[in-house]
Structures are given as structure tokens and as C-alpha cells.
Amino acid sequence: MEGAGPSRPHRARVEWEVDVALADTLTAVGTVALARCGGRPFGTHLFSVWPGASFAATAFPVRCAPGDNLALHVAVAQAPPGSALVVDVSGESEYGYVDEILAVAARARGLGGIVLDGCVRDVAAIARCGLPVFGTGVAVREARPEAGGSVGDQVTMTAVGPVPLAVRRGDWIAADDDGVVCLPRGQVSAIITETMDSITREQEIIDAVCAGESTLDLLGLDPSRVSGWEGGPDGRTRRAGARPRSLGSLREAPGRGGAGDQGRSRLSPRPAVGDSYRD
Incomplete structure (x- = not known):
């Protein structure tokens, strides 16, 4: 997807009850490492709307009726600040479910990001807004806010492999340029x-x-x-x-990658992590 957005990971406002330390740790280690160590990857069809978008937040599941985004409007108003919307569009992906208005509203409420099994529109405006949004593509066709849906209940998303990915409220979601990963509740610390x-x-x-x-x-x-x-x-x-x-x-061994060697990798150091996290 085209567009350019802020290079800094989006962080929800810290005045709300958000586990910022855990979110920062998950963002720092990245989805590749998390998927290798027990995180469940979403399907490879998901892409960030703007390059460099990333976030880590607890999931607030949303199920939209086909071609309808009323449930998304309700979720933006109801989801806890700092959480991320994980949206099942009931198999009808070719609508622009998330647009500029919803992205700005979600950012204003302090949501961490949006992941949806469907398309978005107003890509340039979403990039300017800076909200991390991950979807399957871009669709000009407008989703209508009329039919209903649900918020807060478990949703099923397309995943890597034959088994669909069930996402519950409170699961942790990490997303970056490499993909989207779910960390189920109760397994985050491990x-x-x-x-x-x-x-x-x-x-x-x-x-x-x-x-x-x-x-x-x-x-x-x-x-x-x-x-x-x-x-x-x-x-x-x-x-x-x-x-x-x-x-x-x-x-x-001397001269084989020690701390003073010129050949040492210049990757970022291992991020600091607390002794434990409460799942």
C-alpha cells in the first residue's frame, strides 16, 4: 500500500491504564521473533496501510456485517483506550471498512491500532493521521453503517495454516511491517x-x-x-x-566477535524486560 506516515510506533496515551512497558517490549522485539516463539501469526494477506506502522496492544474484537461498518463505529466509542480493534468482516473484504473519519476517531480515543480482514480507503489520510492500520487491501467502495454486528465477542481471523485464528478480548496483538501476531491470554509471559x-x-x-x-x-x-x-x-x-x-x-575467543570487534553487529541491543508480566 502506498502512503507515508510517522516512523515512530504509535503509543496510546499513558494517562489511561495501559501496560506501556509490555507494549513497548512487544513492539521492540517484533513480530518475527514473537511468531517464532509461540505467537500465532495472522494470514500473510495483511499489510500495513503506511510503511513503518507498528503497535502492540490488547485486542478488542469486532465483527462487522458484510459490507457494513456500524460495529466499527460502536467499537471506537466503546473500546478501552490503549486497546486495538481486531475486526472480522464476515468474509466480505472488498469494502473500505476503515476510512479517515474512523481512523481519526480511533486515534483521538487513544486506541492502539486496527487489524481487519478487509479493505480500507482514504489511505493517504490514514497515513497522515498516524494510526497503525493493517488490512487486506484498498477498496473505494464504501461500507455502510447500518446492519449491526457485534463488539467484544471472540472473532475468528484468517491465519497462517489450515486452522483459523480465534482472537479473544484481552489477547495481545503485535503488528509491524513483517506481519501481525496474536499472543493468547495466559501465554504472554512464557x-x-x-x-x-x-x-x-x-x-x-x-x-x-x-x-x-x-x-x-x-x-x-x-x-x-x-x-x-x-x-x-x-x-x-x-x-x-x-x-x-x-x-x-x-x-x-579473541578476535571472534567480541565486544570490541569491528565486525560486531550494529543491531539494537536486547530491550530491557521486567521480571514478569501479568497475563
């Missing part, structure tokens, strides 16, 4: 703990790669399974089933 460990391991691998190590060695991969493999740059071959290299030894 997912965050595993995610932080995964990020640490990934950073160690990146540091080792920057120091000249091969991903084949670091990950214990068997290149002989690939036709045309002729060995590494030095002509060496790798035996099948070899174990991954120890990253701990790489951290301690």
Missing part, C-alpha cells in the same frame, strides 16, 4: 521469556557471522544435501550430521 532467549541466541549468531563464521557451521547444516556443493571457500567439506558450533566459545 512467550516473552522464550522470545528474549531467542533474540539473544540470534544476536550471538549474527555477531559470529560478522566475525567470519559460516552459517553452515553455526547452525549445524549439511550442505552435502544440496546438488552442486563443492565445499567451502577453503575447499573443505562438511560431514553430514555435524553438530552446531558452540556460540559460547565464540564469545570468549
Whole structure:
């Protein structure tokens, strides 16, 4: 989708009861790491309306009648500030369910963002508004606010894989340029703990790669399974089933990705996380 918006993640106003620390942590680690460690990804058909949009917030489910967005207007008025609307459009995606008026109203109420299994319109205006909105595309056709729907009840969204994704009120939603992920209630703390460990391991691998190590060695991969493999740059071959290299030894070895090495990754440091979160 075209359009340009603010590069800073949208954060709901802090004067309301919002777990800002948790939202900031989920936004910082990103959807890729969360999906790898237990977060449930939404379908790959969802895109951010403007590049760089991101948010993390608790879900407020909405179900719209086909081609109708009355339930969205009700949800914007009723959803707790700091939450995000997760919208099931009942399979009729080719309407512009979210427009400039709804986006501005949601931003004014301090909502964290909107994710919908349908299209939006007024893309440039939504980008200027700065509300993170994720949908399936753009549709000029207007949704009518007449037919009803529901708010606050569980909705079913299209997900990666054959099983639809059930989203309940209070589940955590994280969204960025890589996609949208749901963290079910009661599993948030465990997912965050595993995610932080995964990020640490990934950073160690990146540091080792920057120091000249091969991903084949670091990950214990068997290149002989690939036709045309002729060995590494030095002509060496790798035996099948070899174990991954120890990253701990790489951290301690001089000149191999230590803190002072020029080859060290310049990715952002691991974000600080509290001891626990209340799911």
C-alpha cells in the first residue's frame, strides 16, 4: 500500500491504564521473533496501510456485517483506550471498512491500532493521521453503517495454516511491517521469556557471522544435501550430521566477535524486560 506516515510506533496515551512497558517490549522485539516463539501469526494477506506502522496492544474484537461498518463505529466509542480493534468482516473484504473519519476517531480515543480482514480507503489520510492500520487491501467502495454486528465477542481471523485464528478480548496483538501476531491470554509471559532467549541466541549468531563464521557451521547444516556443493571457500567439506558450533566459545575467543570487534553487529541491543508480566 502506498502512503507515508510517522516512523515512530504509535503509543496510546499513558494517562489511561495501559501496560506501556509490555507494549513497548512487544513492539521492540517484533513480530518475527514473537511468531517464532509461540505467537500465532495472522494470514500473510495483511499489510500495513503506511510503511513503518507498528503497535502492540490488547485486542478488542469486532465483527462487522458484510459490507457494513456500524460495529466499527460502536467499537471506537466503546473500546478501552490503549486497546486495538481486531475486526472480522464476515468474509466480505472488498469494502473500505476503515476510512479517515474512523481512523481519526480511533486515534483521538487513544486506541492502539486496527487489524481487519478487509479493505480500507482514504489511505493517504490514514497515513497522515498516524494510526497503525493493517488490512487486506484498498477498496473505494464504501461500507455502510447500518446492519449491526457485534463488539467484544471472540472473532475468528484468517491465519497462517489450515486452522483459523480465534482472537479473544484481552489477547495481545503485535503488528509491524513483517506481519501481525496474536499472543493468547495466559501465554504472554512464557512467550516473552522464550522470545528474549531467542533474540539473544540470534544476536550471538549474527555477531559470529560478522566475525567470519559460516552459517553452515553455526547452525549445524549439511550442505552435502544440496546438488552442486563443492565445499567451502577453503575447499573443505562438511560431514553430514555435524553438530552446531558452540556460540559460547565464540564469545570468549579473541578476535571472534567480541565486544570490541569491528565486525560486531550494529543491531539494537536486547530491550530491557521486567521480571514478569501479568497475563
